[in-house]
Amino acid sequence: MPEVVIVGGSLVGLSAALFLRTHGVDVLLAERHPGTSIHPRTPGYNARTMELFRAAGVEEAVRAAGPWKLNGTGLLWAETLTGPNHRWLAPPNTAAQPEDLSPCTDVVMSQDVLEPVLRAHAEALGAELRFGTELESFGNHADGVTATLLDRETGTRTTVEAAYLIAADGAGSGIRAALGIGRSGIGVLEHVVSIMVRADIRKELGDRSFAIAQVNNPGFTGMARVVGDKLALHVTYDPGEGVAQFTPDRCVELARAAAGLPDLDVEPLEVLPWANTAAVADAFSAGRVFLAGDAAHVMPPSGAYGANTGIQDAANLAWKLARVLRGQAGPGLLATYDAERRPVARLTMEQALATGRDWFGADLPAEVHAIELLDTAIVKFGYRYGAGEPYEDPRRPGCTPGSRAPHVWVEPGVSTVDLWAGGLVLLTGSEGTAWLEAATRLPLTARRVPDTKAFGITGSGAVLIRPDGFIAWRAETADARPGATLAAACEALLAGA
Ligand SMILES: Cc1cc2nc3c(=O)[nH]c(=O)nc-3n(C[C@H](O)[C@H](O)[C@H](O)COP(=O)(O)OP(=O)(O)OC[C@H]3O[C@@H](n4cnc5c(N)ncnc54)[C@H](O)[C@@H]3O)c2cc1C
Structure with missing residues (x-):
């Protein structure tokens, strides 16, 4: 019998499995997809997240997983990806931390490269990871949880008992809904489709290197990333008109317009709709169930904080569950998960909104204009837990209880x-x-x-x-x-x- 069941085997669920195993906790993870992400999705992992991976013994493996599939760092504004008319919204490498803040640096790599590394290490440490397995229902009882799991290939159902359940089941968390936990925040800002196409523009790009570009021209308005021989395009759309409008022909047109190459060879691969949303769950736990990652908070991609915040949730929770499971700590320790992580999620979500406002001139509700944009080093390293100020400048750490211990x-x-x-x-x-x-x-x-x-x-x-x-x-x-x-x-x- 596992001690903890994790639902969701994406970045946050896999990180939770890894961290729990480093603390010796028996875990079973259920992920409905047959394998890890095939989409590059999240590109940015900050140095604080890398510290947690370092502590879990995977920093080197993450770095070695290259060649990274993304095309550099930096935020570009461009009329087309390859054309002359462009400027930097944030120049390359600004995200790297000064060496004295951390032994680690930010890493730019795509999620389909990172997830297999986390999976392999969690499995090597003894985590049971069941892909192609869906949580159908769960029970949240005073003395434990039950989870009914469906093997999607064989149709077999099993009921598993455990002491705790972690919901890492993403923004549309069925577990959060079943628990009746609401969310607060601005909500959906825009509906977006992420379009993946095979289209190799590396030769035309030459030495122009960026993590993501905001592209504006009559044929394409949106964000674009170069991922090896592919392009990832993010375009807003009216949900009333549906995603069916993004036919293969339309995807080809959009890719050519974004690249500024009318004759570009383009093979449409995937159209993935998502909602750019700012919302934080009203509670991060209920009984023996804990929400982590997008199940607990969603924020705009500006600032690249979403997955990082989720991975840091998992690290906060893992050692606490381990201590309670070993009888070394009481339930009060688990209550600190919500008390510590919910304010951090809200602060970080606000910073993601303010980053979109200041970097991209995003059209955002009036309340976002009052948010003070903080230095990214503060958002990444400076958030605090418990009494006192909610954050500090990590370059001048107070070192009081609740602060991140400085790197020396x-x-x-x-x-x-x-x-x-x-x-x-x-x-x-x-x-x-x-x-x-x-x-x-x-x-x-x-x-x-x-x-x-x-x-x-x-x-x-x-x-x-x-x-x-x-x-x-x-x-x-x-x-x-x-x-x-x-x-x-x-x-x-x-x-x-
Ligand atoms: C365009 C874009 C760019 C981004 N860039 C960044 C970035 O640079 N840095 C950053 O930190 N964040 C970024 N983010 C945010 C980041 O992608 C998310 O915060 C992150 O993927 C959330 O991870 P998660 O594991 O919590 O949820 P998800 O990745 O949504 O995973 C949830 C998993 O749960 C599974 N699941 C759901 N229900 C069940 C069930 N009943 N049974 C079994 N499995 C289930 C799903 O199949 C899924 O695999 C970006 C987001 C977008 C859209």
């Missing part, structure tokens, strides 16, 4: 990110012997770091970091009763206080 090289090639990967970690300085002794009696690892100033503590102070890299507790200096103080800090953390 503790020895050549070893970052603090590598220390919290294994679980709760206590860091202290040259005069922290009493803390180190106290730590031996608790379920955590402890070590000295050369530079405690980076954590806002003296050499005799200590800082406790959670397995998702957030600061749980801090003592700026030595304590008269380090054993009792540290035990109380751990107890409060695991109780969700």
